[in-house]
Amino acid sequence: MSKTSNPLAAGRKGPSTNVILTVVVALVGVLVIGGVLLFAGGGGSFGGGQAVPAQTLQRENPNQVLQSEDQKVQVTEFLDYQCPSCAQYYQQVTSPIEDQYQGKIDFTVRNFPLTQAHPLAMPAAQAAEAAGMQGKFKEMYHQIFDNYQQWAVAPGGQSVQQDPARATATFEQYAQQIGLDMAKFRQDRDSDQVSQRIEQDMSDGQQAGVSGTPTIFVNGEKWEPSGGGDPAQQFKERIDQELAK
Known part of the structure; x- marks a missing residue:
C-alpha cells in the first residue's frame, strides 16, 4: 500500500x-x-484432525471405482471433473491404485463442481451420474478423465473449455461407447434425481470441510501429501497403514 x-x-x-x-x-x-x-x-465442518463421520462421506448407492468385501479401508474423493489438479491426481495418484488395490479397498467418488472456475464441471458430473444410474459410473468416470484434454481444455491448452453444447455432445459419444441406453441416459442426465445427487454431494462436502478439489479422505481423515515427496507413493503408504491395522 x-x-x-x-x-x-x-x-x-x-x-x-x-x-x-x-x-x-x-x-x-x-x-x-x-x-x-x-x-x-466452525460452521458444522470437521477440522483439527477430527474424523468425518461415514454417513457424511458415504451415501446410499454410492459411485464406487473400487469395492471390497470387508470395507476396512474407505477412500472418498470429492472432485471436479474439469479441475486440472483433479485430472493430474487421477493420472498420477488415484488411477494407479486401481489394479493394486482391487478388492482390497472401497474408493468412492463424490461431486464437488466448482462451476465459476470450471463451467463444464456440472455437465460432466451429470453425465457421470446418469451413467451410474445404468450401473456404469466407473466406465464413464474413466472416459471423462482419460479424455480430459479432448473436452476440458481449450485449444492451445492455456485455459479451460467453456462450450457446454460441445461437451454434452462429447459425453454422449462416451455414453455410446460404453453401451448405455441413450434415451435413458439423456433423461437421467437432465433429471431432478441427478441434480439432487450432485447437490447432496456438495452439501456433504461442505459439511466435511471441503473447500477445493481434489479433497481425499481415508477412513474419515483428510489426506494430503507432504511436501517434497511423491504423492502417489505417500497415498499408497497411507492405504497400506490402514490395511495393516
Missing part, C-alpha cells in the same frame, strides 16, 4: 500516524487469522 506524508502530523500530540497504522495493521491481522481459524473449525 502506498503512503502519503502529512506535514500536520509533526505538530500533533499523541501517537504518530505510523504508530497508529502499525496498531491497525496488527489488529486486522489478528482478526483475519481468527476468522480463518473460525471458518476452518
Whole structure:
C-alpha cells in the first residue's frame, strides 16, 4: 500500500500516524487469522484432525471405482471433473491404485463442481451420474478423465473449455461407447434425481470441510501429501497403514 506524508502530523500530540497504522495493521491481522481459524473449525465442518463421520462421506448407492468385501479401508474423493489438479491426481495418484488395490479397498467418488472456475464441471458430473444410474459410473468416470484434454481444455491448452453444447455432445459419444441406453441416459442426465445427487454431494462436502478439489479422505481423515515427496507413493503408504491395522 502506498503512503502519503502529512506535514500536520509533526505538530500533533499523541501517537504518530505510523504508530497508529502499525496498531491497525496488527489488529486486522489478528482478526483475519481468527476468522480463518473460525471458518476452518466452525460452521458444522470437521477440522483439527477430527474424523468425518461415514454417513457424511458415504451415501446410499454410492459411485464406487473400487469395492471390497470387508470395507476396512474407505477412500472418498470429492472432485471436479474439469479441475486440472483433479485430472493430474487421477493420472498420477488415484488411477494407479486401481489394479493394486482391487478388492482390497472401497474408493468412492463424490461431486464437488466448482462451476465459476470450471463451467463444464456440472455437465460432466451429470453425465457421470446418469451413467451410474445404468450401473456404469466407473466406465464413464474413466472416459471423462482419460479424455480430459479432448473436452476440458481449450485449444492451445492455456485455459479451460467453456462450450457446454460441445461437451454434452462429447459425453454422449462416451455414453455410446460404453453401451448405455441413450434415451435413458439423456433423461437421467437432465433429471431432478441427478441434480439432487450432485447437490447432496456438495452439501456433504461442505459439511466435511471441503473447500477445493481434489479433497481425499481415508477412513474419515483428510489426506494430503507432504511436501517434497511423491504423492502417489505417500497415498499408497497411507492405504497400506490402514490395511495393516
